[in-house]
Amino acid sequence: MTGLIAFREIVLKVHSRCDLACDHCYVYEHADQSWRARPKVISPEVVSKAASRLADHARDHELPSVTVILHGGEPLLAGPARLRLVCEEFTRALAGTAALDLRIHTNGLQLSSRYLDLFAEFGVRVGVSLDGDRAANDRHRRFADGRTSHPLVLGAVELLRSEPYRHLYQGLLCTVDVENDPVAVLDALLELAPPRVDFLLPHATWDTPPARPDGSRDSYARWLLTVFDRWERLGRPVPVRLFESLLSTLAGGPSLTESLGLAPTDLVVVETDGTLEQVDSLKSAYEGAAATGFNVFDHALDEVAAHPGVRARQLGLAGVSAECRHCPVVRSCGGGLYTHRHRTGSGFDNPSVYCADLRELVDGVESRTAVPTPSPAELDAAQQELTRTLLARLHADLAGREDWDRAWAWVAAVEASGEAGAAALDTVLAHPYTRSWVLAALDAVREDRSGRAGGAAGSDRAAGADGPERPQRADPAEAARRLAALAAAAVLRGGLDAPAELPYRDGEVYLPTLGLLRLGEPGTEGRAALAVTDEGFLVRDGRSEHRFGPAAGDSRWEPVRSWLPDPDGPAVALDDLDPYRTCFARPPRLRLGAGEAEEWIRRLDAAAALLRRSVPDPARAALAGLTTLTPLAGGPLAGGWGEAGRHGPGALGLPYAAGVRDTALALLTGWRRARLRSLTEVADLYALDGAWSHRSPWRRHPVPVSRLLADVHERVAVEAYRRATTGGEPGEAEEIRRALDRLAGAAELTSGGRRLVEEMRWELKAVEA
Numbered sequence: 001m002t003g004l005i006a007f008r009e010i011v012l013k014v015h016s017r018c019d020l021a022c023d024h025c026y027v028y029e030h031a032d033q034s035w036r037a038r039p040k041v042i043s044p045e046v047v048s049k050a051a052s053r054l055a056d057h058a059r060d061h062e063l064p065s066v067t068v069i070l071h072g073g074e075p076l077l078a079g080p081a082r083l084r085l086v087c088e089e090f091t092r093a094l095a096g097t098a099a100l101d102l103r104i105h106t107n108g109l110q111l112s113s114r115y116l117d118l119f120a121e122f123g124v125r126v127g128v129s130l131d132g133d134r135a136a137n138d139r140h141r142r143f144a145d146g147r148t149s150h151p152l153v154l155g156a157v158e159l160l161r162s163e164p165y166r167h168l169y170q171g172l173l174c175t176v177d178v179e180n181d182p183v184a185v186l187d188a189l190l191e192l193a194p195p196r197v198d199f200l201l202p203h204a205t206w207d208t209p210p211a212r213p214d215g216s217r218d219s220y221a222r223w224l225l226t227v228f229d230r231w232e233r234l235g236r237p238v239p240v241r242l243f244e245s246l247l248s249t250l251a252g253g254p255s256l257t258e259s260l261g262l263a264p265t266d267l268v269v270v271e272t273d274g275t276l277e278q279v280d281s282l283k284s285a286y287e288g289a290a291a292t293g294f295n296v297f298d299h300a301l302d303e304v305a306a307h308p309g310v311r312a313r314q315l316g317l318a319g320v321s322a323e324c325r326h327c328p329v330v331r332s333c334g335g336g337l338y339t340h341r342h343r344t345g346s347g348f349d350n351p352s353v354y355c356a357d358l359r360e361l362v363d364g365v366e367s368r369t370a371v372p373t374p375s376p377a378e379l380d381a382a383q384q385e386l387t388r389t390l391l392a393r394l395h396a397d398l399a400g401r402e403d404w405d406r407a408w409a410w411v412a413a414v415e416a417s418g419e420a421g422a423a424a425l426d427t428v429l430a431h432p433y434t435r436s437w438v439l440a441a442l443d444a445v446r447e448d449r450s451g452r453a454g455g456a457a458g459s460d461r462a463a464g465a466d467g468p469e470r471p472q473r474a475d476p477a478e479a480a481r482r483l484a485a486l487a488a489a490a491v492l493r494g495g496l497d498a499p500a501e502l503p504y505r506d507g508e509v510y511l512p513t514l515g516l517l518r519l520g521e522p523g524t525e526g527r528a529a530l531a532v533t534d535e536g537f538l539v540r541d542g543r544s545e546h547r548f549g550p551a552a553g554d555s556r557w558e559p560v561r562s563w564l565p566d567p568d569g570p571a572v573a574l575d576d577l578d579p580y581r582t583c584f585a586r587p588p589r590l591r592l593g594a595g596e597a598e599e600w601i602r603r604l605d606a607a608a609a610l611l612r613r614s615v616p617d618p619a620r621a622a623l624a625g626l627t628t629l630t631p632l633a634g635g636p637l638a639g640g641w642g643e644a645g646r647h648g649p650g651a652l653g654l655p656y657a658a659g660v661r662d663t664a665l666a667l668l669t670g671w672r673r674a675r676l677r678s679l680t681e682v683a684d685l686y687a688l689d690g691a692w693s694h695r696s697p698w699r700r701h702p703v704p705v706s707r708l709l710a711d712v713h714e715r716v717a718v719e720a721y722r723r724a725t726t727g728g729e730p731g732e733a734e735e736i737r738r739a740l741d742r743l744a745g746a747a748e749l750t751s752g753g754r755r756l757v758e759e760m761r762w763e764l765k766a767v768e769a
Contacts, residue, residue, distance in 0.1 A: 004305040005314050006061035009267040010054055011069045011280065014042045014078040014086060016272045020107055021144040039272045041078050046274040047086050049296040051093035057301040058098040065099035070124070071280075076110035080118055087122040103127065103170060107141070108156030109149060116165045125170040128157055130192075132174060132185030139177055157192050171196030178212070178219045182226040196239045199224065200259065203284035206343035206353050221360035228365060246365045249332040252684025252750040260358075261334040262688075264314035268304050270296060276304045278313070285342040312348070313338050317691050321349050330747045331687060333358040366751045373756055374683065376625060379675075380430070382682035383649045387429050390438045394479065397445045403480035403503070410487040410500050417496055424494030428486050431512045432628050432651030436580035439646060441479040481505060488530050489514050492537050499531040502539070515559035516577045517548075558591065563601050565608045565623045573628045574600070575651075581630045583646040584653035589631040592656075600631060600656060607664035614724035615668070618717050622671035625649070631656035649678040661725075668721055672714045685709065685753035686746075694742050697735035705748040709756075712739045716760050720767045736764055 016038045058066050068090055070083065078086075087102060094100040102124040111126070119126060131137045134150040141149050160169050172194040174185065189197050201220060204210040212219050228243055245256035255261020258279070269277040274296040282290040292307045304310060312319055320335035327333075335341060336352025343350050352358060374382065398404040414421045428434065481503045488502050489511040502509060504527070507520035519528050519541050528541040536549040548557040562571040574597065575581055581588050592600065611619035627650030634655055652670040654663060679685060686705050693702030698711055715736055722731045743749065743757045 004061075004302055005264050005266055006063060007054075007057060007266055007268045007301055007305060008063060008065070009067040009069065010050070011071045011267060011269045012042070012047075012050060012086065013072060013269065013271045014070050014075045014082065015073040016040055017077060018072060018074040018107070019077060019109055019143075020074070020141055020149055022141050038275075041082060042086070042272045043274075044085055046270070046272065046296060047089050049274065050270045051089040053296050053301050054090070055093040055097050058094065060302070063098045065101060066094065067101040067103065070102070070104040074107055074110070075104055076106050076115060080114055083115070084118055087118070087124065091122060101125075105129070105173070106156075107149070108153045108160075111156035111159060113159065113165075116160065116168065119168050120165060124168065126160055126168050127170040127173055127198075128153065128160070129173045129175075130157070130189065131177065132180055133188035136177065136180035136185050136188070139180065140175070154192075161193060169195055171198065173198045173200060175200050175202055176220060176223060177202070178214075178223045182223050183230050186227050186230050190234070190237060194238055196241060198257075199227070199240065199242045201337070201340070201354055201357075203281050203337075203339060204353050205285055205340060206350060208284075209353050217356040218360040219357070220354060221357040221364065224357075224361055225364045225368075228368065232368065243365065246332055246362060247369060249687075250362070250366050250369070250751040252687040252752075255332075255334060259337040260332060262316040262320075262331060263334075264316060265310070265338075268301060268310075276301075278307075278309050279338070281337060281339040284339050285348075286344075289339075289342075317688070321351055324351050325692075326745075326747075327351075327359070328745045328747050328749070329359055329362040332362045366754075370751050370755055373752065373759060374679070376621075379678055379682065380649065383678055384426065384430055386682060387435050387438065387648055390435070390442065391429070394438055394441050394445070397442070398476050398479060401476050401480065403477060404483065406501075407480045407484040407487060410484060411490075414487050414490045414494070414496065414498065417494070417498060420494040421490065421496050421498075424490040424496070425487075427493055428490045428512050430627070430648065430650070431578075432648040433575070433578045433580040433583070434486065434512060435648035436583045436646060437479075437482050440580065441482075444475060444479075478505070481509070485509050485511050491530070492532060495532050497532065499529055501527045502530045503527050510578055512578065513560065513573060515557060518556040518558075561592075561597055563604055563629065565604070565626070569624065570627075572626050575628050575630050578630075580647075581651075581653075584630070584632060586653070586655075587633045588653065589633050589656050592631060596656075603658075603660055603663055604629070606660040607667055610660060610664045610725075611668060611721075614664075615717070615720045618668060618720060622668055625671055625675065626652065626667070628652070629654055649674060665718070665721060668717050669714050672717050673710070676710055676713045679756070680706075683752050684750050685756060686748040686750060688748050692746065692748060694746065697732070697739055705743070705746050708739060708746075709743060709749075709753070712736060712743065712760060713756075716763045716767070719764070723767060733764065733768055740764070 017040050054066060054068070057063070070086065072078075075083070083104075090100060090102065102122055103126070104119065104124055105127045106129070108128045108130070111128075116126075118124070129141070130153050131139070131141055134148065137150045137153070138148045141153075143149060157172075159165065172189050172192065174189060174197065176199055186197075202210055210220070216222075224242070227240075231237075231240055231243065241257050242260070245260050249255055249261055255263045258265060258267070265279060267279055269280055269290065271277060276292055276294040276296060276299065277290040278292060280290065292304050292309065294304050294307070317325060317330070320330060321341070324330050324335040333352070336354055336358055338348060340352040340354055341348045341350045395404075395408055399408070411425065415425050484501075484503055488500065490496075491498050491500070492511065492514060503525070504517070504519050505525045507522050507524045508516060508518045510516050517539065519539065520526065526541065528539045530537060530539050533547060536547065538545060538547045546554075546556065548554055558577060560577060561574040563574050564571050574592075576589060576591050608619070608623060611622070630651065630653045632653045632655050634657065652667065652674060654666050654670070658666060686709070689706045690704045692705065694705060694708050696703045696708050696711060698715075699707070703711075715732055719731050719733055719736060723729065740757060740761050744754065749757065
C-alpha cells in the first residue's frame with residue numbers, strides 16, 4: 001500500500017494484569033475495560049506472529065531499525081521464560097532486516113537479577129514508573145490493600161543502577177499530580193541518577209477533566225514550570241523529555257514526544273490475544289476508542305497503518321482543531337495528546353483539555369530561555385563556521401585527487417603557520433564569494449552523482465553574466481585551482497614566507513580579495529611559483545620572473561579596488577573581478593575603467609553621507625557590516641533597492657547606473673536583506689514555512705511567513721529612510737504594524753523569530769517617536 005507512515009514502534013502487551021492498584025491507571029481505572037476479556041499472558045503463537053508481522057513490515061518499508069516495548073499491565077508478571085521467548089522470537093525475526101531496539105516498561109516491583117541477566121543478554125533497556133518521593137508516589141502507586149510500593153521500587157532502581165546492569169537503565173517516568181511538591185518530586189527522581197526523566201500529564205478528556213484542586217486553569221503548567229526552574233538552576237543535570245521537546249520546537253526543531261508537537265504517530269499496540277490497537281492512552285476516552293478490528297493472525301501492519309483512526313493521528317497540522325491551527329504555539333504543543341482532546345459529540349476535534357496549561361507552559365519555557373538575536377560579531381563567527389563546514393564537506397567529496405590534495409595541504413600549512421597565517425586565511429574564507437564558489441562546487445558534485453544537469457549552482461550561473469564573465473563549471477580541477485588561489489591570497493595577505501606553486505587556467509588566476517593575475521596568453525594553463533617580497537610579491541613562471549606591487553601599474557596585475565565609507569573604519573572591496581560574483585539576479589558589470597570606478601566611488605560617498613544624515617543608526621550598522629560591493633549591469637530596480645545574492649555575508653550587488661538616492665536606499669535595504677539571510681542561515685527563525693498563509697499589506701495573495709518576515713524586516717528600514725528624506729511624512733507605518741501583529745501570532749516562528757519581530761516593533765516605535 002502507498003502513502004502510509006510505517007510503524008517504527010510496537011508496544012507488546014506481554015501481561016494484562018498488574019501487581020499494583022494505581023488509581024490513575026488508564027488501563028484499569030478509565031473508560032475502556034477490555035483488559036478483563038483478554039488472556040493474562042501473551043501466548044507463544046501471538047509472540048511469533050507479531051514478530052513475523054513486524055519483520056515483514058520493516059522489510060516492506062526498508063526500515064533501518066524498529067523498537068519493541070514490552071508492556072502491560074505489569075510485563076514482569078509474564079515471567080523470565082515468556083520474556084526470553086519474546087526476546088528470542090523478535091531477535092530472530094528481525095535479524096538481517098532491521099536493527100532491533102528492545103525495551104521494557106515496569107513498575108519495578110518484580111525486578112531482580114534473573115530478569116536483568118536476561119535483559120543484559122538481549123540488550124533490553126529498562127524504564128521504571130516512579131512519581132517522586134515517598135509521599136508523592138504513595139498518593140497513587142499503592143498495592144490493592146493500600147501498602148506503599150515506594151521502598152520496593154527504590155530497591156529495584158538501585159539494582160538497575162548497579163554493575164553490571166547500569167547500561168540497561170533507560171530512565172524514570174513520572175505522572176504529574178499538582179498536589180505533590182514539584183521540587184521534592186524532581187529532587188527525588190534526580191537522586192536516582194536516571195539517564196532520562198519523562199513527566200506525563202494524567203490522562204483526561206473534556207468528559208472526565210483532570211483534577212484541579214485550586215480551581216485554576218493552569219495549575220499543571222505552574223507545577224511543571226516550577227520543576228523546569230529547578231531543573232534549570234541545577235544545570236539540567238539529566239534530560240527531561242517534555243522540556244527538551246519544547247526547547248527543540250521553540251528553536252525550530254522536531255517534537256521529541258508523542259504528547260507534544262505535530263509529528264505523526266508511528267506506534268501500534270499488540271494486546272495479549274494478538275489484537276492490534278492504536279495507542280493505549282485512547283482507552284481513557286471511551287470503550288473501544290483504541291480498537292482497529294485487526295489482529296496479528298489475519299492482518300498485516302499496513303492494514304492497521306491505513307486505519308482511519310491511525311491516519312487521523314498522522315495528519316500533523318491538518319489533524320488538529322481549527323482553533324489550534326491558528327494558535328501561535330501549536331508547533332510546540334501539537335494540540336496536546338490526541339486522547340486529551342476528546343469530548344462527547346465532537347470527538348477529537350477539540351483543543352486539549354490541558355489547553356490553558358500547554359499555552360502557559362510553552363510561553364513560560366520560551367520566556368525563560370529566549371536568547372537575544374546574535375550580535376554582529378556572533379553572526380560573523382557563525383557564518384565563518386558555516387563556510388568552513390561547507391568547505392570540509394567539499395573536501396570530503398574531492399579528497400584523493402592529487403591536485404585537490406596538494407591545494408588542501410597548502411591551506412592546512414597556511415593555517416598552521418602561526419597567528420598571521422590563520423588570521424589571513426580567516427579573512428579570505430570570509431570573502432563572500434568564497435561561499436559562492438564552495439556552493440557551486442558542491443552543486444557540481446551532486447550533479448555529477450545524480451547524472452542530472454541543473455540544480456542550484458546551474459541556476460546561479462544562468463542568472464549571472466554571459467560570456468567571459470561567467471565562471472567555468474566547478475569541476476574538480478577548477479575547484480582545486482580556486483582552493484590553491486585561496487591559499488595563495490592568504491599567504492600574500494599574511495606576508496608569509498611560504499612559496500608554493502599556483503595553478504592557472506586560460507592565462508590567469510584570481511586571488512580572492514586581492515586581484516586578477518595574468519600569467520599567459522588566453523587559452524594557456526600551467527603552474528607558477530609565488531612568493532612574498534618587501535614591495536609586494538613575485539611570480540616565477542618557467543624562466544621568467546615578475547614582481548608586482550599592491551597597486552595597479554602593470555597590465556598583468558589588476559588589483560581589487562576599495563572604498564572607504566568611514567575614514568576610521570575598514571575598507572570595502574569593490575570587487576568587479578571575482579568570477580563567482582555572478583550570484584545576483586542580474587549580471588555584474590565587466591571590469592570598471594579607472595574613470596568609472598572614480599565616479600562610482602563619488603556616488604557611494606554621497607549615498608553614505610545621505611544615509612548618515614537620514615538614518616544614522618541603521619546607516620552605521622549597514623556600513624559596518626559591508627565588506628564587498630559589486631557593480632551590476634542596468635539601472636535601478638523598482639524602488640532602487642539593492643540585491644543580496646547567493647554568497648557569504650557582507651556582499652551587496654548595486655546597480656552601477658543608480659543615482660545617489662537610489663544607491664543610498666540600495667545600500668540600506670540590501671544590507672537588511674543580507675542580514676536577514678545571514679540570520680536564517682545560522683539560526684532557525686521559523687519552521688514549517690508554507691504550512692500557513694498570511695495576508696500581506698503589500699501582496700495580492702497570502703504569503704508564507706518567510707516572505708512576510710522579509711518584507712517587514714526591509715520595510716521598517718525603508719520607513720525610517722523615507723520619513724527622514726520627506727520631512728517626516730508617514731509612509732507605511734500602519735501596514736508594517738499590521739504585518740508585525742500577524743507575525744506575532746504566527747505559529748511558524750521560533751523563539752528567535754519572535755524575538756526578531758519584537759525588535760522590529762521597537763524599531764518602528766523609534767521611527768514614529
